[in-house]
Amino acid sequence: MRDDVLKLDGLSAGYGKVLVLRDISFRVSEGSVVGIIGPNGHGKTTLLNTICGFVSASSGTIELDGGHLTGLAPHQVAARGVVHIPQGDLIFPDLSIYENLLMGAYLEPDGAVQARRLASVFAMFPKLEERQAQMASTLSGGERRMLGIGRGLMRESRIMLIDEPSLGLAPIVVEQIYDTLKELKSQGRTIVLVEENPSRVVDFADEIFLIDNGEIVWSGQASEMEENENILETYLGG
Amino acid sequence: MTVLDSVLQILVSGITLGGMYAVSAIGLALLWGVMGMLNMAHGSLIAIGAYASVFAVGYLGGTWYLGLPAAMIVGCLAGVLLYFATARWMVGSGQFEMNIIIATVGVAIVVKSLLIIGFTGYPQRQPFALEGGIYLGNVLVPYQTMLIVCVAIILMMALSWLLKATRMGRAIRATAQSQKAAALMGIPAERIYLQVMVIAGVLAAISGVLISSTANTSPSLGEVTMLKVFIICVVAGLGNIPGTILISFALAVLEAAIQYALSAKWAFPLLLGIAVMILIWRPYGLFGAARIRKV
Ligand SMILES: Nc1ncnc2c1ncn2[C@@H]1O[C@H](COP(=O)(O)OP(=O)(O)O)[C@@H](O)[C@H]1O
Numbered sequence A: 001m002r003d004d005v006l007k008l009d010g011l012s013a014g015y016g017k018v019l020v021l022r023d024i025s026f027r028v029s030e031g032s033v034v035g036i037i038g039p040n041g042h043g044k045t046t047l048l049n050t051i052c053g054f055v056s057a058s059s060g061t062i063e064l065d066g067g068h069l070t071g072l073a074p075h076q077v078a079a080r081g082v083v084h085i086p087q088g089d090l091i092f093p094d095l096s097i098y099e100n101l102l103m104g105a106y107l108e109p110d111g112a113v114q115a116r117r118l119a120s121v122f123a124m125f126p127k128l129e130e131r132q133a134q135m136a137s138t139l140s141g142g143e144r145r146m147l148g149i150g151r152g153l154m155r156e157s158r159i160m161l162i163d164e165p166s167l168g169l170a171p172i173v174v175e176q177i178y179d180t181l182k183e184l185k186s187q188g189r190t191i192v193l194v195e196e197n198p199s200r201v202v203d204f205a206d207e208i209f210l211i212d213n214g215e216i217v218w219s220g221q222a223s224e225m226e227e228n229e230n231i232l233e234t235y236l237g238g
Numbered sequence B: 001m002t003v004l005d006s007v008l009q010i011l012v013s014g015i016t017l018g019g020m021y022a023v024s025a026i027g028l029a030l031l032w033g034v035m036g037m038l039n040m041a042h043g044s045l046i047a048i049g050a051y052a053s054v055f056a057v058g059y060l061g062g063t064w065y066l067g068l069p070a071a072m073i074v075g076c077l078a079g080v081l082l083y084f085a086t087a088r089w090m091v092g093s094g095q096f097e098m099n100i101i102i103a104t105v106g107v108a109i110v111v112k113s114l115l116i117i118g119f120t121g122y123p124q125r126q127p128f129a130l131e132g133g134i135y136l137g138n139v140l141v142p143y144q145t146m147l148i149v150c151v152a153i154i155l156m157m158a159l160s161w162l163l164k165a166t167r168m169g170r171a172i173r174a175t176a177q178s179q180k181a182a183a184l185m186g187i188p189a190e191r192i193y194l195q196v197m198v199i200a201g202v203l204a205a206i207s208g209v210l211i212s213s214t215a216n217t218s219p220s221l222g223e224v225t226m227l228k229v230f231i232i233c234v235v236a237g238l239g240n241i242p243g244t245i246l247i248s249f250a251l252a253v254l255e256a257a258i259q260y261a262l263s264a265k266w267a268f269p270l271l272l273g274i275a276v277m278i279l280i281w282r283p284y285g286l287f288g289a290a291r292i293r294k295v
């Protein structure tokens, strides 16, 4: 058994009095990729936002490497080693690409380490290097996504939470993004990946959780998912 | 006096005013741009700075130029105190922008009372001042004008360096653009708010020294200035620092021209009128976009 990096236990959360997530429990073990799929508006983003501290849990616990994340502010969760690459990228539009990447290394004050990470991000996304002096607001949708991922790679992480990396991108760009994600997986990183569209996740994730109406309604290996086509049909309309 | 002399005269007083306004306005713009804070106690910071210099030189007997570092130290402390008296308890609250206005109005009232108790209400001379000047043709350019312009330029360059080239400055700009994204990077909003309030406190305090050096130091010094500086910020587009600097000088030269052509008492009403017209034409100011804050 590999150690659990992330452990959710009976987690419920929502906005105001409206509960969006109900009794979510799962574990993510070191070096594994967990895929979370489910229809639009059913709580996938809320789940990641609860883990990273944007949304506070109304009950249940979140543990990272055995320590509590529940109740911590987002910057504290980040400091524990959670890298969240959010839906919609949340890049800094009026900072240059280079500065955006440096912000990703805010918690990594060692200049030599920063430089090494920057070099490896540039190797992964040569376009970002070419345009490093430009304002981030000048990037296309695909380049923004690359910047969002690159920024997340600028510091050490215990786990990466990636929210809908294929959202709104042309198929060929989605291909590129997934090539990158596969590279991250092969580096042995622990990843929680959220997607509405299950097709990509199935051959990328080790384990899959299907969220419907804020609850986990099915979980299993990716291979089992293909066998259970009726699950997809029931919850995702085929 | 030739036309050239008149123009020169207007430029000299305009640039002096502009330098003082810019230093003061940047502090206000920074707070709005980074944290959505309309600091109604900005005038207090201005007055505190002026009195810090008066106290250090006039009461403690320091050399005249020690007034400036004294104002910087006190402005820094005032920024810290203002943070712990107000923003510290409101970060992340839903009505931050409204709550902070109310809280800082309260602070302004308290500070003015304390200044009157400590220094009386009578105007006092600002010791941070140079006598004399040089003649450019028929126009006297006072050394004090040069001093003010130098201080203003050095401060603006220092701030620009701080925001552009340091880790702290980058984090401040990042927080201004997206507090959420900044939090994901591990940046605590509270730390940034404190830093920005200290910067604003120091800038406002220095502007208080400069402004009182051309007039007098009195407990209501900050109020008049704050009104003008607020107009500058609104005309520029709240929160936009480069725009704020430009408008500081533009409106100051305009003010000097009105004073020269008409009289001092016309300057403020006319400026207000011009500001209102600009805002009717461009409701978010000349350099402002709707709800976008830029640092
Ligand atoms: N900031 C918010 N305030 C209130 N309700 C929200 C907020 N964000 C999301 N919701 C609601 O929570 C539910 C789940 O949304 P979300 O987690 O974004 O779903 P998904 O990521 O699966 O598409 C939706 O009904 C959505 O309207």
Ligand SMILES: [Mg+2]
Pocket: A041, A044, A045, A046, A087, A164
């Ligand atoms: Mg979502």
